[in-house]
Amino acid sequence: MNxxxxxxxxxxxxxxxxxxxxxxxxxxxxxxxxxxLGLAHTxxxxxxxxxxxxGPLYVQKAFYPEGRDLAHLYLLHPPxxxxxxxxxxxxxxxxxxxxxxxxxxGAGRVYKARADxxxxxxxxxxxxxxxxxxxxxxxxxxxYPGAHTRLxxxxxxxxxxxxxxxxxSCFGLHASQQPFDQGQIxxxxxxFSQGRLKIRExxxxxxxxxxxxxxxAGLAGHSVNGLLIAGPLSKxxxxxxxxxxxxxxxEALNQTxxxxxxxxxxxxxxxxxxxxxxxxDCSEQARLLFIRCWTLLRPALIQREACEPRIWAT
Amino acid sequence: xATPITDMQPNVAINTDDRALFRLMQxxxxxxxxxxxxxxxxxxxxxxxxxxxxxxxxxxWLEMQILHAVAYVDLPALKLLMAAAKQADWQEVKRLNDxxxxxxxxxELRLTDTAMGEALVxxxxxxxxxxxxxxxxxxxxxxxxxxxxxxxxxAHWDINYPSAALGFAWSWLENQxxxxxxxxxxxxxxxxxxxxDLQPILSxxxxxxxxxxxxxxxAGLPALAIASALHEQxxxxxxxS
Numbered sequence: 265m266n267x268x269x270x271x272x273x274x275x276x277x278x279x280x281x282x283x284x285x286x287x288x289x290x291x292x293x294x295x296x297x298x299x300x301l302g303l304a305h306t307x308x309x310x311x312x313x314x315x316x317x318x319g320p321l322y323v324q325k326a327f328y329p330e331g332r333d334l335a336h337l338y339l340l341h342p343p344x345x346x347x348x349x350x351x352x353x354x355x356x357x358x359x360x361x362x363x364x365x366x367x368x369x370g371a372g373r374v375y376k377a378r379a380d381x382x383x384x385x386x387x388x389x390x391x392x393x394x395x396x397x398x399x400x401x402x403x404x405x406x407x408y409p410g411a412h413t414r415l416x417x418x419x420x421x422x423x424x425x426x427x428x429x430x431x432x433s434c435f436g437l438h439a440s441q442q443p444f445d446q447g448q449i450x451x452x453x454x455x456f457s458q459g460r461l462k463i464r465e466x467x468x469x470x471x472x473x474x475x476x477x478x479x480x481a482g483l484a485g486h487s488v489n490g491l492l493i494a495g496p497l498s499k500x501x502x503x504x505x506x507x508x509x510x511x512x513x514x515e516a517l518n519q520t521x522x523x524x525x526x527x528x529x530x531x532x533x534x535x536x537x538x539x540x541x542x543x544x545d546c547s548e549q550a551r552l553l554f555i556r557c558w559t560l561l562r563p564a565l566i567q568r569e570a571c572e573p574r575i576w577a578t
Numbered sequence: 579x580a581t582p583i584t585d586m587q588p589n590v591a592i593n594t595d596d597r598a599l600f601r602l603m604q605x606x607x608x609x610x611x612x613x614x615x616x617x618x619x620x621x622x623x624x625x626x627x628x629x630x631x632x633x634x635x636x637x638x639w640l641e642m643q644i645l646h647a648v649a650y651v652d653l654p655a656l657k658l659l660m661a662a663a664k665q666a667d668w669q670e671v672k673r674l675n676d677x678x679x680x681x682x683x684x685x686e687l688r689l690t691d692t693a694m695g696e697a698l699v700x701x702x703x704x705x706x707x708x709x710x711x712x713x714x715x716x717x718x719x720x721x722x723x724x725x726x727x728x729x730x731x732x733a734h735w736d737i738n739y740p741s742a743a744l745g746f747a748w749s750w751l752e753n754q755x756x757x758x759x760x761x762x763x764x765x766x767x768x769x770x771x772x773x774x775d776l777q778p779i780l781s782x783x784x785x786x787x788x789x790x791x792x793x794x795x796x797a798g799l800p801a802l803a804i805a806s807a808l809h810e811q812x813x814x815x816x817x818x819s
Binding site: 452454455460461463465466467468474476479480481482483484486489505511528529530531532533534537539541543546 | 624629630635638639642643645646650673676677679680681682683684685686688702723729790795796797798799800801802804805806807810811
């Protein structure tokens, strides 16, 4: 998938040079990793003016494949996954009018928990000041059978700021017939606008307690769940045209004949936000659908043609 | 006079006086003019496209909706909203109203809640029940959740939370089974059997909701949300979207 060197877990995966000190590591191998990024809009465009990290989580530099006004950032997490007790925190602050597209070079993995079932947690916080934008386009999360995890994402918008982002989650290892048949997942994504809660998407899986995964209203037997959120839309947007274009993308996917590629998707404009969903068994299929939809959303929401981050091509 | 309605759960004995009980029945009745019968919450699409064909499949669908959406969103929100409404803390009521609407996963699910909410605003204004949401001439209508207004009315009429929750859950079930009756279709007797079979599931939801705090409010049913979004595009439909 990528060329990043992936040091073995716990073998000096990271040596932070900043004054925040070494990653916390106890005998039980608990990693606390935190990354705080700040972007500002200056005469030199959108620049990374704050970048502090603790533990094996960082960005190397900003890339500018489409000009200085919008930075492309790759979040690197060399261990590539979380084990029991790991706590990953990502905080991004976009100053007024700053723009960024953020992605990851590899899938995020949440491994089987230890016997004591200590939680594996990830908390992502994106703060957008007026007229800024963030595109949050990570690769999928793969949640191994037996994982005990809490994955939270909070997005705080302000006047004139725009968010386009997605979350693709693979429950279990579908290709190797290892379903998510034990463990616990608690996933939540919230969008606030000027302090008011606008969206709270929550998903909770506990296969030993209920048959949510097989249930027709739940995951309907599928193992990959995807959610794309974009907005806010305003009265100036041609929402009907945009909605029809997105619906056409979903319909094309829903009509796939191939039995192994059977999937469901749909889009709704719920108040000021677009919610587009994928339910199937292939993270790549979900990602390709979301990329096609992002290509449609981007000109409408941030007045730019799609420019795929280079790392997606590797 | 204390009137026990049910002792279905060991820990929640429901006691309420006659006046409150009559108000509860009024609020939970299918004749409350809020249009609950005009929505199917994704059920129409699910039946139309053949996901659900038999009564047992409808049962399973509604069971998931009760144990997830009703137990983790509607009922805990009702509990929090009633506490705020009791104190006439309208700022808190509005904050919690935002929370409920934020949990609605599609335009249809949100509209189900706000169309019924707005109808109840008008009704409560006519019945002289104080409520904080702007409505009528000269003010843009605010998006109001039905849960928020149900909570305000229940608090106003001194209905306690366990009774109000029972009434809310009952009217929810009646609406959904009525939708299924038209769509599958089911006979009147089959519909009554389904209502009876799902009552113990409502009791489970009431128990779950007791333990759900504000942080835990929220539930996602991905396939139901997709059915609901696809319903918005369905060519011909009996129910609103």
